[in-house]
Amino acid sequence: MSSLSRRAALVGLGAAIIVRPTPAPATEPRMLRLYQVTTGESFRDYYHNGEGYLERAWQRLNWFLRDHHEDVATNMDPALFDLLWTLQNRFLAVHHREVTININSAYRTERTNTQLLSEGAALNSFHKFGRAVDITVQGLGIYFLADRVREIGAGGVGIYWRSRFAHIDTGPARSWFQRM
Ligand SMILES: [Zn+2]
Numbered sequence: 001m002s003s004l005s006r007r008a009a010l011v012g013l014g015a016a017i018i019v020r021p022t023p024a025p026a027t028e029p030r031m032l033r034l035y036q037v038t039t040g041e042s043f044r045d046y047y048h049n050g051e052g053y054l055e056r057a058w059q060r061l062n063w064f065l066r067d068h069h070e071d072v073a074t075n076m077d078p079a080l081f082d083l084l085w086t087l088q089n090r091f092l093a094v095h096h097r098e099v100t101i102n103i104n105s106a107y108r109t110e111r112t113n114t115q116l117l118s119e120g121a122a123l124n125s126f127h128k129f130g131r132a133v134d135i136t137v138q139g140l141g142i143y144f145l146a147d148r149v150r151e152i153g154a155g156g157v158g159i160y161w162r163s164r165f166a167h168i169d170t171g172p173a174r175s176w177f178q179r180m
Pocket residue numbers: 127132133134167168
């Protein structure tokens with residue numbers, strides 16, 4: 001077992017507990033529909049086959065969610081994929097349509113994060129650890145979006161009012177509003 005899939009097994013166990021308070025059947029495959037706003041790249045594929053994370057898809061997601069300022073990728077927290085997947089399912093349940101989640105920003109190197117401090121980035125941002133994404137969904141307001149995250153009852157969600165996106169991360173459940 002490679003270190004990546006071992007980590008997937010370990011983190012996946014925790015993610016199942018944290019992100020899914022009412023677990024779906026263990027065999028349900030999980031798909032993500034994502035669009036990276038800056039690079040114009042899309043990810044639309046299964047990343048989990050219901051039994052475990054798919055390593056190839058995980059690696060593609062690592063690159064897809066890279067720091068695009070420096071073209072540097074990291075091992076993203078797979079609990080973040082589960083949070084996005086759960087969120088997609090929430091949109092489907094409430095809004096009755098499949099949505100693509102737009103990614104404004106995901107992984108950030110130390111240098112990129114430092115450059116973004118004046119734009120409201122946190123010094124110890126979860127972005128630096130591959131545990132956060134800034135997102136929008138076409139046709140859905142950021143408040144609606146943030147409410148769907150809060151319903152999940154896991155992870156952090158911040159509304160960035162001026163920038164018009166919502167930040168979500170795999171940290172403790174909490175929410176905030178920022179005018180930046
Ligand atoms: Zn963020």
